[in-house]
Amino acid sequence: MPISPAEPGPAAVHDIVVLGAGPAGLATAVAAAARGARVALVDAGPRPGGQYWRHRAGDDGAAHHDWDRFRRLRDGLDAHRDLLDHRSGHTVWHVERTGAGFTVHTLHAGRPYEIRGRTVVVATGAYDRQVPFPGWTTPGVFTAGAVQALLKGQGVVAGRRIAVAGTGPFLLPVAAGLAEAGAEVVGVFEAGRPLAFGRHPFTVVRNAAKLAEGAGYLRTLARHRIPYRTRTTVVAAHGTDSVTGVTVARLDAGWRTLPGSARTLDCDTVAVGYGFTPQTELAVQLGCAMERDGDGSLVARVDSRQRSSVDGVYAAGEACGVGGARLSLIEGELAGLHAAWATTGARPDRRRLARLLRRRAAQRSFAAALHRAYPVPGGWRTWLEEDTVVCRCEEVDVAAVRRAVTELGATDPRTVKLCARPGMGLCQGRVCGYATAGLVAEADGREVTADDLRGMAGRPIAQPLPLGVLAAGADGAGNEA
Amino acid sequence: MSTSPFTFSFDDRAVPAEDGQSVAAALIASGIRSWRVTRVEGRPRGVFCGIGVCFDCLVTINGSPNQRACVIEAHPGDVVRTQEGAGRADLAC
Numbered sequence: 001m002p003i004s005p006a007e008p009g010p011a012a013v014h015d016i017v018v019l020g021a022g023p024a025g026l027a028t029a030v031a032a033a034a035r036g037a038r039v040a041l042v043d044a045g046p047r048p049g050g051q052y053w054r055h056r057a058g059d060d061g062a063a064h065h066d067w068d069r070f071r072r073l074r075d076g077l078d079a080h081r082d083l084l085d086h087r088s089g090h091t092v093w094h095v096e097r098t099g100a101g102f103t104v105h106t107l108h109a110g111r112p113y114e115i116r117g118r119t120v121v122v123a124t125g126a127y128d129r130q131v132p133f134p135g136w137t138t139p140g141v142f143t144a145g146a147v148q149a150l151l152k153g154q155g156v157v158a159g160r161r162i163a164v165a166g167t168g169p170f171l172l173p174v175a176a177g178l179a180e181a182g183a184e185v186v187g188v189f190e191a192g193r194p195l196a197f198g199r200h201p202f203t204v205v206r207n208a209a210k211l212a213e214g215a216g217y218l219r220t221l222a223r224h225r226i227p228y229r230t231r232t233t234v235v236a237a238h239g240t241d242s243v244t245g246v247t248v249a250r251l252d253a254g255w256r257t258l259p260g261s262a263r264t265l266d267c268d269t270v271a272v273g274y275g276f277t278p279q280t281e282l283a284v285q286l287g288c289a290m291e292r293d294g295d296g297s298l299v300a301r302v303d304s305r306q307r308s309s310v311d312g313v314y315a316a317g318e319a320c321g322v323g324g325a326r327l328s329l330i331e332g333e334l335a336g337l338h339a340a341w342a343t344t345g346a347r348p349d350r351r352r353l354a355r356l357l358r359r360r361a362a363q364r365s366f367a368a369a370l371h372r373a374y375p376v377p378g379g380w381r382t383w384l385e386e387d388t389v390v391c392r393c394e395e396v397d398v399a400a401v402r403r404a405v406t407e408l409g410a411t412d413p414r415t416v417k418l419c420a421r422p423g424m425g426l427c428q429g430r431v432c433g434y435a436t437a438g439l440v441a442e443a444d445g446r447e448v449t450a451d452d453l454r455g456m457a458g459r460p461i462a463q464p465l466p467l468g469v470l471a472a473g474a475d476g477a478g479n480e481a
Numbered sequence: 482m483s484t485s486p487f488t489f490s491f492d493d494r495a496v497p498a499e500d501g502q503s504v505a506a507a508l509i510a511s512g513i514r515s516w517r518v519t520r521v522e523g524r525p526r527g528v529f530c531g532i533g534v535c536f537d538c539l540v541t542i543n544g545s546p547n548q549r550a551c552v553i554e555a556h557p558g559d560v561v562r563t564q565e566g567a568g569r570a571d572l573a574c
């Protein structure tokens with residue numbers, strides 16, 4: 001989709017353009033610059049750190065894990081200023097192959113920019129995965145990540161009486177953080193029943209530290225007398241202008257509600273999340289081979305050097321599978337060392353590579369065990385009413401999505417999107433993509449496939465743009481400013 | 482933590498904020514949870530994802546509509562107004 005005019009003149013071509021400055025992108029950029037590569041590090045946010053180290057100016061890191069590691073990486077950015085061009089506040093909306101390299105199109109303070117590189121590293125992370133339920137559009141229902149970002153990044157507690165619900169290990173630090181900050185957490189409702197990791201003894205031994213972290217959060221919950229209920233979740237939120245309560249129900253193994261188990265609870269806030277969805281549209285734009293990960297998400301496929309299937313394109317961190325900040329750091333360093341090697345010839349230390357690969361394998365196997373322990377079976381579809389909103393942007397309900405399949409003959413999410421408009425709004429299907437794929441597959445009598453997810457994840461323009469930018473294209477004035 | 486407090490206005494009411502805080506965080510800290518009404522059903526919306534992904538938190542800031550309140554930092558004297566509809570008038574995707 002080349003809408004920009006040809007190269008307006010000689011512009012700096014970086015060896016590596018890193019897309020995203022979370023743990024993965026930071027580790028990539030610092031490792032690569034330390035090996036002598038010229039790097040551009042591009043992120044939409046005002047400060048580096050991504051989701052894990054989201055902070056405000058002047059933050060001393062008291063609320064953050066591994067803040068020392070962040071400080072070292074930030075110092076690394078400073079130390080390599082001569083080689084490393086850090087572009088904060090740049091939203092990437094398109095990446096394309098141009099000549100021997102790539103052109104990254106960004107928007108910064110309302111103006112278009114182009115950043116060129118011989119290679120790119122996709123390190124765009126992930127966002128909370130959601131399934132719809134009646135009342136989930138009521139103000140006061142937040143994603144678990146939003147509640148965490150408000151607390152850690154903004155110093156704001158999202159509500160007074162809070163229900164934490166969904167599935168996955170992330171619910172625990174969110175609930176513990178809220179309790180420590182003085183909120184009343186009415187319960188943690190874990191839809192799954194995470195089985196003891198005893199089934200995977202090897203994984204347990206190699207990841208004892210992570211398990212100890214989880215145990216610490218459980219102790220915090222116990223100290224605050226917060227109930228932790230498994231096979232239970234919030235199946236409806238109540239209230240018109242703001243949440244006034246929730247319905248909580250017990251679930252069977254397939255997540256159908258158990259008859260007679262529903263009860264209502266008073267609360268003013270819900271923090272909900274069903275794992276994470278990797279942000280993959282830039283990898284899809286570049287034509288990288290994608291696959292379904294253990295948690296059912298679409299991810300970029302990478303090899304032992306973090307190379308995607310497309311020459312010159314690497315991916316690191318949660319864009320190639322949800323696995324937490326530590327895995328993102330390892331993959332980022334690997335990507336940085338290899339991309340630097342490929343572009344400058346600086347051969348990485350073999351022992352360091354071997355060590356990183358071993359740690360990557362350990363963390364990936366732990367991530368895979370977590371994905372197995374916290375699956376999202378299809379029974380969430382039984383919590384829905386026909387008029388439950390699926391697509392929050394375009395206000396498309398369950399009935400409309402099902403009708404597109406049963407009456408209009410659509411058999412895949414992309415066609416449903418065209419007939420009924422789920423995923424056509426400003427979030428571009430990021431929020432409803434997973435649920436729409438699940439509803440369409442169910443109505444079509446089959447399982448969700450990678451193609452279904454790709455149909456909802458392809459975004460030729462990665463972020464909504466002011467029309468003026470599209471009409472004018474990059475006029476060259478903003479380039480490499 | 483930087484904490485020089487200031488205020489901005491939201492629908493003609495003064496809202497306190499701290500240096501570096503997002504518009505959404507300041508509104509939520511003041512107990513305000515919605516600042517947009519949807520186009521089709523006229524339903525209230527505020528923050529959902531909190532990180533710039535969902536576009537639920539759109540608001541009009543100093544006359545410009547479609548600003549994501551969760552990613553825009555508040556500044557002293559900002560004039561913030563409830564937004565009607567998705568307001569995608571000048572946005573394309």
Ligand SMILES: Cc1cc2nc3c(=O)[nH]c(=O)nc-3n(C[C@H](O)[C@H](O)[C@H](O)COP(=O)(O)OP(=O)(O)OC[C@H]3O[C@@H](n4cnc5c(N)ncnc54)[C@H](O)[C@@H]3O)c2cc1C
Pocket residue numbers: 019020021022023024025042043044045049050051052053090091092093123124125126127128144145146148149152173276279316317318319324325328462463530531532
């Ligand atoms: C809201 C939220 C809160 C979280 N909080 C925690 C927590 O407290 N503790 C924890 O252990 N885990 C947390 N996580 C999990 C988190 O995903 C990982 O811990 C970790 O941050 C992943 O690192 P990453 O580098 O792979 O991706 P991220 O940290 O997600 O970094 C990706 C970066 O890419 C940038 N980006 C993406 N697309 C574009 C684009 N088109 N243009 C420009 N920039 C772009 C983003 O701005 C972001 O800075 C959270 C996740 C979310 C979604």
Ligand code: FES
Pocket residue numbers: 527528529530531532533534535536537538539549550551552
């Ligand atoms: S709350 Fe999702 S974009 Fe602001």
